[in-house]
Amino acid sequence: MKKRKLVMVGNGMAGCRTLEELMKLAPELYEITVFGAEPHPNYNRILLSPVLAGEAQFSDIVLNDWDWYRNHGITLYAGKKVVKLDRKAQEVVAEDGTRASYDRLLLATGALPIRLPIPGNELPGVIAYRDIADTEAMIAASKSHQQAVVIGGGLLGLEAAHGLALRGMEVTVVHLADWIMERQLDKTAADLLQKSLEKKGLKFLLGKETERLEAGAHGRVGLVRFKDGGAIPAELVVMAIGIRPNIELAKSAGLHCNRGIVVDDTLQTYDPKIYAVGECVEHRGVTYGLVAPLFEQAKVCANHLAQLGIGRYTGSVTSTKLKVTGIDVFSAGEFQGGAGTEEIVLSDPAAGVYKKLVLRDQRLAGAVLYGDTADGAWYFELIKDGQDIHAIRDHLMFGPHHLGDAGHAGKSHAAALPDSAEICGCNGVKKGDIVRAIKTHGLFTLEEVRKHTKASSSCGSCTGLVEQILASTVGGAYQPAETKEKPVCGCTELSHGAVRQAIREQKLLSIPAVMQALGWKTPNGCATCRPALNYYLISTWPHEAEDDPQSRFINERAHANIQKDGTFSVVPRMWGGLTTPAELRAIADVAEKYQVPTVKMTGGARIDLLGIPKEKLPAVWADLGRAGLVSGHAYGKSIRTVKTCVGAEHCRFGTQKSMAMGVKLEKMLFGMWAPHKVKLAVSGCPRNCAEAGIKDVGVIGVDSGYELYVAGNGGIKTEIAQFLCKVRSDEEVKEYTGAFLQLYREEGFYLERTCHFVARVGLDYVKAQVVEDAARRKALYERLLYALQGYEDPWAQAVKNRSPEYVALEVA
Amino acid sequence: MSEWKAVCALEEIPRLGSRVVKTPQGEIALFRTAEDEVFALRDKCPHKGGPLSQGLVAGKVVTCPLHAWKIQFENGEAVAPDKGCAKPYPTKVEGGRVWIAI
Numbered sequence: 001m002k003k004r005k006l007v008m009v010g011n012g013m014a015g016c017r018t019l020e021e022l023m024k025l026a027p028e029l030y031e032i033t034v035f036g037a038e039p040h041p042n043y044n045r046i047l048l049s050p051v052l053a054g055e056a057q058f059s060d061i062v063l064n065d066w067d068w069y070r071n072h073g074i075t076l077y078a079g080k081k082v083v084k085l086d087r088k089a090q091e092v093v094a095e096d097g098t099r100a101s102y103d104r105l106l107l108a109t110g111a112l113p114i115r116l117p118i119p120g121n122e123l124p125g126v127i128a129y130r131d132i133a134d135t136e137a138m139i140a141a142s143k144s145h146q147q148a149v150v151i152g153g154g155l156l157g158l159e160a161a162h163g164l165a166l167r168g169m170e171v172t173v174v175h176l177a178d179w180i181m182e183r184q185l186d187k188t189a190a191d192l193l194q195k196s197l198e199k200k201g202l203k204f205l206l207g208k209e210t211e212r213l214e215a216g217a218h219g220r221v222g223l224v225r226f227k228d229g230g231a232i233p234a235e236l237v238v239m240a241i242g243i244r245p246n247i248e249l250a251k252s253a254g255l256h257c258n259r260g261i262v263v264d265d266t267l268q269t270y271d272p273k274i275y276a277v278g279e280c281v282e283h284r285g286v287t288y289g290l291v292a293p294l295f296e297q298a299k300v301c302a303n304h305l306a307q308l309g310i311g312r313y314t315g316s317v318t319s320t321k322l323k324v325t326g327i328d329v330f331s332a333g334e335f336q337g338g339a340g341t342e343e344i345v346l347s348d349p350a351a352g353v354y355k356k357l358v359l360r361d362q363r364l365a366g367a368v369l370y371g372d373t374a375d376g377a378w379y380f381e382l383i384k385d386g387q388d389i390h391a392i393r394d395h396l397m398f399g400p401h402h403l404g405d406a407g408h409a410g411k412s413h414a415a416a417l418p419d420s421a422e423i424c425g426c427n428g429v430k431k432g433d434i435v436r437a438i439k440t441h442g443l444f445t446l447e448e449v450r451k452h453t454k455a456s457s458s459c460g461s462c463t464g465l466v467e468q469i470l471a472s473t474v475g476g477a478y479q480p481a482e483t484k485e486k487p488v489c490g491c492t493e494l495s496h497g498a499v500r501q502a503i504r505e506q507k508l509l510s511i512p513a514v515m516q517a518l519g520w521k522t523p524n525g526c527a528t529c530r531p532a533l534n535y536y537l538i539s540t541w542p543h544e545a546e547d548d549p550q551s552r553f554i555n556e557r558a559h560a561n562i563q564k565d566g567t568f569s570v571v572p573r574m575w576g577g578l579t580t581p582a583e584l585r586a587i588a589d590v591a592e593k594y595q596v597p598t599v600k601m602t603g604g605a606r607i608d609l610l611g612i613p614k615e616k617l618p619a620v621w622a623d624l625g626r627a628g629l630v631s632g633h634a635y636g637k638s639i640r641t642v643k644t645c646v647g648a649e650h651c652r653f654g655t656q657k658s659m660a661m662g663v664k665l666e667k668m669l670f671g672m673w674a675p676h677k678v679k680l681a682v683s684g685c686p687r688n689c690a691e692a693g694i695k696d697v698g699v700i701g702v703d704s705g706y707e708l709y710v711a712g713n714g715g716i717k718t719e720i721a722q723f724l725c726k727v728r729s730d731e732e733v734k735e736y737t738g739a740f741l742q743l744y745r746e747e748g749f750y751l752e753r754t755c756h757f758v759a760r761v762g763l764d765y766v767k768a769q770v771v772e773d774a775a776r777r778k779a780l781y782e783r784l785l786y787a788l789q790g791y792e793d794p795w796a797q798a799v800k801n802r803s804p805e806y807v808a809l810e811v812a
Numbered sequence: 813m814s815e816w817k818a819v820c821a822l823e824e825i826p827r828l829g830s831r832v833v834k835t836p837q838g839e840i841a842l843f844r845t846a847e848d849e850v851f852a853l854r855d856k857c858p859h860k861g862g863p864l865s866q867g868l869v870a871g872k873v874v875t876c877p878l879h880a881w882k883i884q885f886e887n888g889e890a891v892a893p894d895k896g897c898a899k900p901y902p903t904k905v906e907g908g909r910v911w912i913a914i
């Protein structure tokens with residue numbers, strides 16, 4: 001088949017990101033030609049400020065080098081500006097006469113800096129700040145001149161001023177409004193910022209309107225004169241007063257434009273053959289000047305160019321971060337407040353900290369942070385997700401406590417950490433490694449950092465820190481993961497929620513059926529989506545859907561936990577933590593007979609036999625099975641342990657028989673698969689010796705019955721279980737516990753522990769289903785019991801079936 | 813010099829699954845794809861020696877069970893950005909039997 005022709009005009013950040021996304025989806029569909037006015041391959045425009053400040057070189061900020069275009073078969077005309085677009089002939093023409101015809105055209109022409117329309121604005125020494133050529137001109141000027149004036153105290157102006165000051169110039173920032181960054185900060189935060197910039201040597205003239213620029217010696221700019229009559233000397237004037245979408249070409253071809261080129265939710269212009277992305281675009285009346293929204297546009301646009309037709313761009317909430325080393329400012333959303341909003345403010349000017357949170361209808365609508373921006377990424381997610389925050393309102397200001405002290409680095413903020421600080425304890429990744437990867441590979445998302453550095457890809461406890469490093473390295477361009485809508489993995493665009501819903505509504509019963517019905521992009525999925533799909537199938541359609549062993553992680557396929565040397569561990573179940581001399585003898589015999597190298601008490605109060613080769617597992621299990629021992633599921637996303645204390649059976653304080661209750665619960669839940677592992681504990685009185693306060697379900701005996709707690713977690717990030725309700729009888733403990741766990745099994749996303757599930761849906765929702773609605777509770781409980789019916793011990797099955805899984809083949 | 817050796821029937825390897833083969837050259841992982849192609853790799857992940865035979869198979873790639881590196885069947889190379897190689901061995905399927913050259 002002959003390839004279709006795609007031409008892109010504008011070789012910048014939004015355009016190239018679209019091509020990258022397109023390459024992932026349909027690498028063979030088009031023959032691609034790119035025109036770029038700048039004589040460079042695509043570079044990271046937002047890192048021009050570090051180049052100006054002398055913290056990076058141009059070569060450090062190239063995102064797609066020449067080889068990238070070559071390797072993807074893309075023809076790049078760098079340094080050729082397109083001057084004509086002929087929509088009838090479907091052709092573009094560059095300044096030097098180079099032509100290219102298209103089946104699809106992608107306009108990504110970015111924006112142009114606005115020049116003040118005042119006399120003298122074209123004098124030598126007057127520069128805008130947009131590209132590498134401007135940056136180099138400023139660096140050159142700083143070498144031979146002393147006095148610089150930056151007109152515009154917004155993000156760009158301040159970064160320019162700071163860079164020039166670092167290059168040794170005397171810099172004055174002239175700003176029309178009464179405080180700097182008035183579009184991103186309120187006055188209090190701006191004043192704090194101004195003070196710290198003044199400490200770094202910058203001067204400010206606020207509320208000043210420039211009237212004209214006057215020439216000095218050699219015809220170069222020499223003086224900036226204001227409307228109020230005053231004037232200051234200037235040998236370099238940088239205009240940073242804003243940008244306007246670059247729509248010249250589109251307009252000349254008669255394409256519908258307002259402020260920007262008008263596009264719909266698929267990034268298509270009024271000419272169906274022409275798409276547009278980036279700063280040149282106007283979508284639902286909004287134009288953008290930060291990369292995060294442009295990347296979202298790129299993703300959707302690529303999908304439509306690839307003719308998949310999935311996904312719509314519906315607009316973005318943006319956040320801002322100033323990239324001036326040593327100063328932390330963050331703002332997002334409706335930070336100004338106003339009618340219908342409430343504000344929570346923390347102000348400690350002496351310590352240089354100011355934080356303002358703006359709430360609207362129990363939701364976070366905006367935030368301004370100065371001095372301590374560690375929680376910025378978290379607030380930004382709350383704003384984007386529109387999550388109901390009334391339950392956490394009183395500690396909202398103090399951030400998610402895991403963010404500050406995530407990882408193993410204490411509560412220091414990522415930006416202040418030295419490059420040698422270890423961020424990811426699991427993979428031994430240092431801050432410097434992460435920053436380097438972000439800069440050299442042009443990374444913008446947590447996923448990308450995970451892929452390149454492995455940081456945060458194992459236990460995830462350092463995720464908060466990695467996000468902070470991302471945010472402080474790439475500024476506002478950082479794209480927090482959209483927790484709600486995130487696709488399951490690269491094999492699909494669909495989220496966990498959407499997949500679950502489809503499995504239920506279309507009654508899908510096998511993994512191939514799901515992949516076919518939902519248009520999976522890969523033939524067999526991957527190690528991320530297959531286990532999730534398998535779980536969704538068996539939990540939605542118990543006894544009907546196929547359980548596919550090849551889609552389970554090795555531990556669940558082999559029913560034992562793999563160790564670093566490839567051997568396995570065996571943990572027999574000890575119901576409620578109870579055991580007998582006969583069981584202990586059987587375990588001791590097995591340990592001797594099979595020369596088990598390590599025998600250990602687990603943190604779950606049972607015995608672990610570690611270091612058993614796979615081939616020997618069935619024999620070990622057969623021996624244990626004869627003594628009545630069954631699988632402890634210490635390897636699965638499943639019920640794990642029910643810890644108990646001695647309780648009323650023996651303890652002088654016990655109010656309820658916690659051991660008996662624990663055994664009942666564990667027997668009821670035997671063989672229960674779940675989105676993640678599930679741990680319970682039962683204590684006989686509020687002294688709580690079984691540590692029920694950090695379990696997925698914690699049961700605490702009191703004189704009149706039991707208190708039930710849910711969604712605790714003792715792992716990566718300790719979460720205290722929340723009070724669900726009080727019940728009277730053992731039977732009720734089973735029913736409420738079962739109903740809660742079934743709700744989690746039906747609505748939790750794969751690898752979401754109960755604490756994350758409840759944080760997502762809200763404890764009120766859980767109570768409404770499990771506590772307040774008796775009919776719903778009973779139905780949930782019955783569905784759980786139905787799913788668990790007839791479950792057979794997997795160890796006994798493996799022994800009985802002589803499963804070949806455990807047998808090695810041999811050749812001589 | 814390598815030599816062709818018969819190992820097992822194709823059916824003895826689960827689809828999208830694998831088996832371990834003990835050989836004089838050490839353990840080799842045999843994989844079977846959804847299309848019934850068979851591939852063989854040294855059963856040691858280039859990362860930290862994880863047993864690739866215990867991984868999850870998708871397409872022509874296995875995900876190592878220990879730290880989730882992805883290793884490609886055709887050349888044994890890790891999928892970028894990871895770098896490393898597990899030695900691939902030639903295989904063939906004839907008359908329903910799987911052969912491996914070692």
Ligand code: SRM
Pocket residue numbers: 459561562563569571600601602603604605606608633634640641677679694695712713714715716717753
């Ligand atoms: C064996 C044991 C350690 C020990 O020697 O004591 C253990 C061993 C492992 N834990 Fe654990 N955990 C063990 C008790 C715990 C406990 C304590 C408890 O169960 O009371 C916790 C904290 C409580 C909790 O989960 O809320 C615990 C929190 C974790 C976590 C963090 C979970 C989280 O949601 O934050 C992981 C990582 C994960 O699951 O993703 C983990 C993962 C692991 C894995 C499975 C890592 C892996 O994937 O290989 C380890 C398997 C080693 C092996 O081969 O056996 N283990 N782990 C304990 C087995 C208990 C049992 O009898 O089943």
Ligand SMILES: Cc1cc2nc3c(=O)[nH]c(=O)nc-3n(C[C@H](O)[C@H](O)[C@H](O)COP(=O)(O)OP(=O)(O)OC[C@H]3O[C@@H](n4cnc5c(N)ncnc54)[C@H](O)[C@@H]3O)c2cc1C
Pocket residue numbers: 009010011012013014015035036037038045046047048049080081082083108109110111129130131156246249277278279280288289290291292294321323474475476477
């Ligand atoms: C100094 C600086 C710092 C910034 N800091 C941040 C930040 O911290 N966070 C953030 O989110 N954003 C920041 N931005 C904004 C960000 O860089 C832009 O939002 C982003 O680059 C826009 O991407 P784009 O592809 O739309 O436009 P561009 O990246 O500008 O690309 C457009 C390209 O098209 C070319 N072009 C235009 N017309 C034609 C034509 N007719 N023919 C051929 N080529 C043409 C242009 O030369 C240009 O190379 C910063 C910008 C600057 C200048």
Ligand code: SF4
Pocket residue numbers: none
């Ligand atoms: S047993 Fe648990 S805490 Fe110990 S090293 Fe393994 S995962 Fe970490």
Ligand code: FES
Pocket residue numbers: 857858859860861862876877878879880881
């Ligand atoms: S040993 Fe294979 S990924 Fe680490």
